Amino acid sequence: MNKTILFEQHKNLGAKMVDFGGWSMPINYGSQINEHKVVRSDVGIFDVSHMSIFDLSGSEQEEFLKYLLPNDVNKIKNSGRALYSPLLNNDGGILDDLIVYNLGTHYRIISNCATRSQNHDWFLKQSKNYDVKIKLMSDLSIVAIQGPNSKNILDKIGIYNLNTMSDFDVKIYNSLMIAKTGYTGEEGFEVVIANSDVESFWMDLLGAGASPIGLGARDTLRLEAGLNLYGSDMDINNNPYESNLAWTIDLNDKNRDFIGKIALEDIKKDTYKELKGIILRDKGILRSHQLVEHKAGNGEILSGSYSPSFGFSIAFARLDKGHDGEGKVKIRNNEFKVEIVSLPFMRKGKMLI
Numbered sequence: 001m002n003k004t005i006l007f008e009q010h011k012n013l014g015a016k017m018v019d020f021g022g023w024s025m026p027i028n029y030g031s032q033i034n035e036h037k038v039v040r041s042d043v044g045i046f047d048v049s050h051m052s053i054f055d056l057s058g059s060e061q062e063e064f065l066k067y068l069l070p071n072d073v074n075k076i077k078n079s080g081r082a083l084y085s086p087l088l089n090n091d092g093g094i095l096d097d098l099i100v101y102n103l104g105t106h107y108r109i110i111s112n113c114a115t116r117s118q119n120h121d122w123f124l125k126q127s128k129n130y131d132v133k134i135k136l137m138s139d140l141s142i143v144a145i146q147g148p149n150s151k152n153i154l155d156k157i158g159i160y161n162l163n164t165m166s167d168f169d170v171k172i173y174n175s176l177m178i179a180k181t182g183y184t185g186e187e188g189f190e191v192v193i194a195n196s197d198v199e200s201f202w203m204d205l206l207g208a209g210a211s212p213i214g215l216g217a218r219d220t221l222r223l224e225a226g227l228n229l230y231g232s233d234m235d236i237n238n239n240p241y242e243s244n245l246a247w248t249i250d251l252n253d254k255n256r257d258f259i260g261k262i263a264l265e266d267i268k269k270d271t272y273k274e275l276k277g278i279i280l281r282d283k284g285i286l287r288s289h290q291l292v293e294h295k296a297g298n299g300e301i302l303s304g305s306y307s308p309s310f311g312f313s314i315a316f317a318r319l320d321k322g323h324d325g326e327g328k329v330k331i332r333n334n335e336f337k338v339e340i341v342s343l344p345f346m347r348k349g350k351m352l353i
Contacts, residue, residue, distance in 0.1 A: 004049035005141050005195045006202055013212055020215060021114035023050040028214035035217035036308040039184055040349065043147035044213035045205050048183075050113040053140050053192065054123065058132040061107045065100060068126055070240065070258055072250035079104035082168045082179055085248050086240050087111070087119065088260035092267050093236040094243065095122065097228065099181060101170045108177070110142070110192075112230050126259065141198035145205065146188035146213075146221075148349060154189065156208040157201075162189065183218060185225025185347045220305050223314060226277065226344025232288065233275065233302045233316050239267045242318060244275040244343060273299070276323070278315040279339040279353065284331050286315035286338075291330050294340065296322025301329065307345070310353075314345055 002023045010017065015026035026047070028035060038044050056064070065073040071085035079102045087095045096119055098111035111119050116136070123134045145154060151162050159173060162180075170179040175194060182188035193201055206212065219229070226244070228234050234243040241249075241264075249264060250256075278301065280286050286304030297320025304315030319327075323340045330336075345353050 002050070004047055005198050006047045006049065009199060009202055010047065010212070015212070015214060018215070021050065021112070023113055025050060026212070026214040028216045029212050032214065032216035032220070033308045035211065035213045036220050038211045039147045039186055039213060039217065039221055040309060041148070043145065043149040043153045043210050044217070045202070045210045046144040046146065046213050046215075046218055047141075047202070048144050048190070049141035049198070051142055052111045052113055052116040052119060053137040053142070054109040054111070054120070055135045055137050056107045056109070056132055057135070058130070060130040060132055064127055064130040064132045065107060066256055067130075067258055068123070069100070070250065070260060070264070071248045072253060072256065073100060073102075073107075074253070075250075076100070076102045078102070080170055082170045082181060084168075086234075086243075086245055087122070088240075088258075088264075089236065090260060090263065092239045092260040092263035094230070094234050094238050094240065094245075095119070095236060097230055097234075097245075099179075101177070101179060103170065103172065103177065108192075114231065139195050140192050141195050142190060142192050143198065143202060143205070144182055144184075144188065144190045145210065146182045146184040146186050148187055150186075150188045153205060153208050153210050157204040183225075183227055184221040185227065185344060186221070187348060219303075220308060223303055223305055223316070224307055224309055224344070224346040226316075226347075228275075228316070229303055238318075239264065239271070241268055241271040242273040242275060272321055273318050274321055275302075275316055275318055275343070277341040277343045277345055277353070278304070278317045278327070278329065279341060279345075280313040280315075280329065280336055281339075282312075282336050284313060284334075284336055286313045286329065286331075292317050292319060292327050292338065293329075294319065294323040294327035296320055309346060309351070316343070
C-alpha cells in the first residue's frame with residue numbers, strides 16, 4: 001500500500017489509518033465530529049498528498065487544455081489563477097474532476113488518487129497532436145489548511161501577504177505553490193511542497209496551533225459544502241448536466257472543440273435527472289443506495305451522512321426532475337419524509353438551508 005511522506009507523523013498523532021484508493025491515510029485522530037467542528041470554527045490541516053500532480057511543458061499547453069477540458073482554460077490565461085473542471089470522455093461521461101493551475105511558466109493539474117494511471121494514460125493519448133509533455137510529479141506533497149483562521153496560522157509560521165488572494169488564486173511563495181482552494185467549503189489554502197520539506201512544514205503548523213484532520217471529517221465537510229466525490233456522486237456513467245456541473249461546460253467560444261462536446265449537445269436536450277440535496281430531520285441516517293421517491297419520479301441516495309453542523313442527516317441524490325421540494329426515503333423498510341433542496345447546504349460558515 002502507498003504511504004505519504006507524513007505517514008509516520010500520522011501514526012505518532014494516534015491516527016486511525018485506512019485504505020483510501022490504495023493509500024494508507026488517516027480517517028481520524030480521535031473524534032471525527034470534533035475534527036469537523038474545528039475546521040468550521042478555527043483551522044485544521046489535512047495531508048492530501050495522495051492526490052495526483054501532473055506538470056505540463058511545451059509550447060502548446062494552453063491549446064491542449066482547451067481541447068482536453070469542457071471548462072475553458074482561457075479563463076485563467078493570466079498566470080496566478082486556477083480552474084475547476086470535469087474530465088470527460090468522448091461520450092460526455094465523467095472520467096474524473098480536477099483543478100488546473102496557471103503557474104506562469106507552465107500549467108499544473110491536480111486530480112484524484114484512484115484515477116492516477118487512467119488520467120496519465122488519457123493525458124498522453126490526447127496530447128499526441130500537441131507540443132506538450134506531461135510529467136507525473138512524485139517528489140511533491142500537498143497539505144490543505146482549512147478554516148476561518150487558516151490565514152492566521154500561515155502568518156504564524158512566516159507565510160505572509162495571503163489576504164489579497166481571492167478564491168482560486170494561486171501564487172508561488174518561495175518554493176511553495178499556494179492556492180486559495182479546498183474541499184471543505186471554508187476559507188482555506190492548499191500548499192504544494194517538496195517531499196523533503198513537508199514534514200517540517202507540517203510540524204510548524206501543528207506547533208502554531210493547527211489541528212490535524214482526517215478523511216472522515218473531510219468527507220462530512222465537503223458534503224455540507226455540496227462538493228461531489230468522484231466515484232460516489234459521479235462517475236463515467238454520469239454527465240455534468242445530471243451532476244450539478246452544468247456551470248463547468250463552457251460553450252461561449254463556438255469555434256473551440258473539446259472532448260465530449262458533440263455528445264454534451266445531445267445530452268443537454270435529453271437530461272431528465274438532476275443532483276439535489278436531501279434533508280432528513282427525523283432520526284435516521286441517509287446512506288448510499290437508499291431509494292427516494294417524489295411526486296414525479298424517484299432516485300437514489302449517493303453520499304449521505306450525519307451532519308455535525310446541522311445535527312441531522314443530509315445527502316446527495318440523483319433524482320428524476322419534477323419534485324416539489326418533498327419526498328420520501330426508505331431506510332430499513334421504514335419510510336421517512338425528506339426535504340429536497342438545491343446544493344450546497346453550507347458555505348464559508350453560512351448555513352444555506
